[in-house]
Amino acid sequence: MARKVKDKAIGIDLGTTYSCVGVWQHDRIEIIANDQGNRTTPSMVAFTPDERLVGEAANFQISTNPTHTVYDVKRLIGRRYNDPLVQSDKQLWPFTIIPGKNEKPMIEVTYKGEKKPFAAEEISSMVLVKMKMIAEQYLQCGVKKAVITVPAYFNDSQKRATKDAGKIAGLDVMRIINEPTAAAITYGFDALEEGTRNILVFDLGGGTFDVSIVTVERGKVEVKAVGGDMHLGGGDFDNRVLNYCVQLFNKKYKVDMGRNPKVLRRLRSECERAKRSLSSAVETVIDIDSLYEGQDFHTKIRRAKFEELNADLFDKCMQLVKQCLQDSKLSKHQINDIVLVGGSSRIPKVQELLSQFFEGKELCKSVNPDEAVAYGAALQAAVLNKEIIHLVLMDVTPLSLGVAVSNGVMSVVVPRNTPIPTLKEKYFTTKYDNQTSVNISIYEGERALVAHNNLLGEFVLHGIPPARCGVPNIRECFLVDVEGILTVSAQDVGTGRINRITVTNERERLSKVEIDRMVADAKIFRKEDEEMAKKHLAKNTLECYICNMKSRLMEAKSRGTIQTRVADDISGALNMVEEWLDENDNATIEKFEAKLNELSLKCKCLT
Structure with a gap:
């Protein structure tokens, strides 16, 4: 079934809102946790005056830096600036979208004091680099090979743009596969040697919706039909709640909060939290102090209201399910399993509509909806890397x-x-x-x-x-x-x-020169990231040393094992360096290390 190989291959679910990475290890797929211990990582990149942040670090600071924190780029990749969907999303994002060469949408941010445009492929490559690093830290070796997933309804241009993003990230993209196909592989892997099973994969993520019908039979995974909407997902449900809350606030206080990025970011975060809460509770509260012009915002929102706000979107999901079933030439009674994938598939109304359509059939919840796609991608990577030899994938x-x-x-x-x-x-x-x-x-x-x-x-x-x-x-x-x-x-x-x-669709694709430039930039970014990580480590080491020496000084003074004059001298030195730290947050590594050496000599009697 499996064999050892020298170079590992990983599977990456490059999601609209979250990304996930897996690898075949110890005769099974392992989903790899990031440095915060989370098995999914925000598909988010932030630019500050001093550094670039990716993933969790970018998400932590989004409320204070919304105009230079980029997310949802999957909705831009492979599209043109004048696309109506791009123009519609542009009104909702706090960051700036400008037209580039050949009407390519570019994300404009300020980084290190300069305005800099980035293509969606470049931002996606930064997320891919992060997932690559997560895998490398876990495996303790370099990783080059990867399978990357895309929505089933991605067109040729979008698939090729995703492959370009992988190349910029320094990855050999072995294959691009559809997300619901990857999820079907996950669910059907244990049943590959059993009889024929027809699986419907309902994949409702943060920004895209896919539905696929897949037949699994004796080592073969065959896609029968795919459908979906590249512009339908959890973010759209959040937008409905956000607009509802904006209207409530404006009506109550007789104001117009407009498109203030920080205000909308705070409100959107609470709307997303409310959406998640309503998957388990019938009612939740949105409560924000001093939201706009000193006015607080407080409202209750019931599950029924949430369902009313999004009724047409839920119905759209079901229409796409019906169309996919029709395309597969299978009846609903021939579907053996209905697999839920994507965070938004947890919404009770969605599950209710799906179960009703299939006449009360139980929905399969045995796979983790957040990890199923990465799991399947990692399986496919292992197959292509000849680590697993009995799985054949046939797509459409x-x-x-x-x-x-x-x-x-x-x-x-x-x-x-x-x-x-x-x-x-x-x-x-x-x-x-x-x-x-x-x-x-x-x-x-x-x-x-x-x-x-x-x-x-x-x-x-x-x-x-x-x-x-x-x-x-x-x-x-x-x-x-x-x-x-x-x-x-x-x-x-x-x-x-x-x-x-x-067919290469060169008009909308990055040229070789542009890709080579972005690959070089990615190496510079990685070097900068490594330097910034070293700086943070040096600063943190100094802060921890000060804290540790203060504790030891207090112990020595309580035991009477240190002279008052010496204690005062050490205390003064510790306080001086602590004040220096507050005023020199961006000092060089050498300065942090020099201050640590000075204190080490001063505090020698405490060690």
């Missing part, structure tokens, strides 16, 4: 692939939910008499017109012999590999002339 295309034809219509070549790898062919012809070349535009999406879908790439087939329109026979082949990478070729059957393109 999340969106239809096709070409533009007359009048801007999309002709589908590869329907969505087609198992991959796959090769599909379709025949086309010319539109005009004596046409010697054809432009081939490749799209992904579900709309009838290409204008409403996502352009992946374009190329031209030349050398077609002149003939009346409709006579030439042009064969177009779509090859989708195991990772979902698309290659399209077009051949004039009459002459054998051929041209092809591997």
